[in-house]
Amino acid sequence: MVEPDYLKFDTLSLHAGQEPDPTTGSRGVPIYQTTSYSFVDTEQAAGLFNLEQPGHIYSRISNPTVAVLEERLAALEGGVGAVCTASGMAAFHLACATIMSAGNHVVASRNIYGGSHNMLNLTMPRFGITTTFVDPRDHDAWRSAITPETRVLFAETLGNPGIEVLDVPVVAEIAHEHGLPLMLDATFTTPYLMKPIELGADIVMHSVTKFLGGHGIALGGVVIDGGRFDWAATDKFPTLSEPYDGYHGISFVEEYGHQALSMRARAEGLRDFGAAMSPANAFHLLQGVETLPLRMQRHVENTATVIDFLETNDAVSWISHPSVSSHPDHELSKKLLPKGAGAILSFGIAGGREAGRRFIENVQLASHVANVGDAKTLVIHPASTTHQQLSAEDLSAAGVGEDLIRLSVGLEDSEDIIADLARALKASQKG
């Protein structure tokens, strides 16, 4: 039986989206640090503005450097297209704003990044879009929360901060049974560990700032269009299926079919909301993506070594990572994440809030930052930082205890990471 001779993941990480620069032959991706692009003539300009022909107009809408990153990320995820944004949150907002309007409703996992929770819980209602939060493991809860106004189901591939593994095929099936798309934040897994579109997801978003970039020097986000969802099967998505006055009555589904979401998100979303990625950031993030397979492999290896250490330390009261056999999603993880369940884990520290504070203040190699997915090991105490805006009730619902430490395992020598953690854990118990 013949097989498709597709270029493989590692090759795409290095090459997808880029050809040597046609003018200079530059092998590296050039930084097109420009706001605008000269038109050939008025006819060409009109054609570009009117979506008659592709090309760059203004870097808020598209930029050649950013376009390389977009094509590369779409290639790695198996999506039909991608739109990069200024940050992961901008990507989340862009996706929501592209498919929803006032009066619509979201069903979302309750175990998501605090920023995403805030946007859905506090900000979007001001624009008429409401959300019901559910336990991501409770499939009946997903079903029962869907209303006639629901337009999307949203979750993270790995929850935050409990590292819940979403059963993507099951939740996708629930969404599709109701004529709805499933949108996933796959920041923690990256396409190296999981390809959500192949598992049934319809929209994938990332904070590219995290593992995809890996270096922690550039912000960025991306919305990736799976291209398999039929936006015109119902009348629920008029922004995609109905004529749009913004481009003289074009229907994005009619003209672009399976690429309608990508085209509308750029043509309207970047044009009007303006949360564009800078070309310099795209360049930096591309350098990270080139080594994604190698880094993720090392992240996973180091995580396993660190977990082995934590399991034997008396100051650690519990560990939450899907690779640990006691984790509720351990078996599911083996099925959906065969290369590993990522490099972010939570653990409880004996002694609660005060011990947690002492631990954070005594790490030396690990960095205390509000970030994850860096090449360097990072730690944080979510109850006082990323999730501090949440009420006590929401905090509890999100599974964030006062003793919870979130660890993003980096690429340092694992012996050095463990030595640092051992020292800080010891100090944490000297209250």
Next chain:
Amino acid sequence: MEVKFQETKINLATGGVKVDKEQPPVLLVHGAGMDRTVWSQQTRYLAHHGFSPMAVDLPGHGKSGGELLSTIPAMADWIADLIGELDMGPVRLVGHSMGSLISLEVAAHHPDAVERIILMGAAAAMPVHPDLLGAAERNEILAPQLMTAWAHGARAHVAGNPTPGLWMRSGCQALLERAADGVIYNDLAACNSYEAGDIAGQIDCPITVIVGSEDKMTPPKATAQLVAGFEEVDLRHLKGVGHMMMIEAPDQIREMMLSALR
């Protein structure tokens, strides 16, 4: 736009512009398992450059209803009837891959329906690899994967989409995955069993043929065999481009189409 034709809803993409019956009509016909959106880089441009483009979803494809048509001649008869129904006079007929076979048949057997034809990814015969045909018959994802792998030139497997952010390989695969069960097999079987015979000698209208140098599905040699039968033909070559030339090289195709259509 939607038209009711033979008691069925048929969908045609018009570039987001209402069809102007004063402008020359251009009917675009897609290939096996695909739909109107393969022409998305051309329809809107043509609509703003003096033509009334209509990229049709064949019966059972895209947003069109109706039963699948199982042979190329049957598809050609249907297209000819549709042209009559549109009541815009003879059309400029543009076909890609299976659509090129349909266009050949329409031009040969319904000469009053067409003013000229433009063929892309064309050949007198389109034998289908048995593994692909088998995968399509079993509705396996391997069929869209193989078609996608073979339908693009080497460049398109890496980069080169002029539309910022779009990824050609998955774009093609997703389009094929969206086809209902049985659609890809129906179309591939129709291509596989089609015999053009001496059809080239039966066509009187002007013909333009566009060839991609890296077309693996209808290789340049196969196109050359077809072209050899035409008394006169406007033959255009695209270097480094595969079978999905409208998507791989949309700017060049737009220019070629515009010059040929005028």
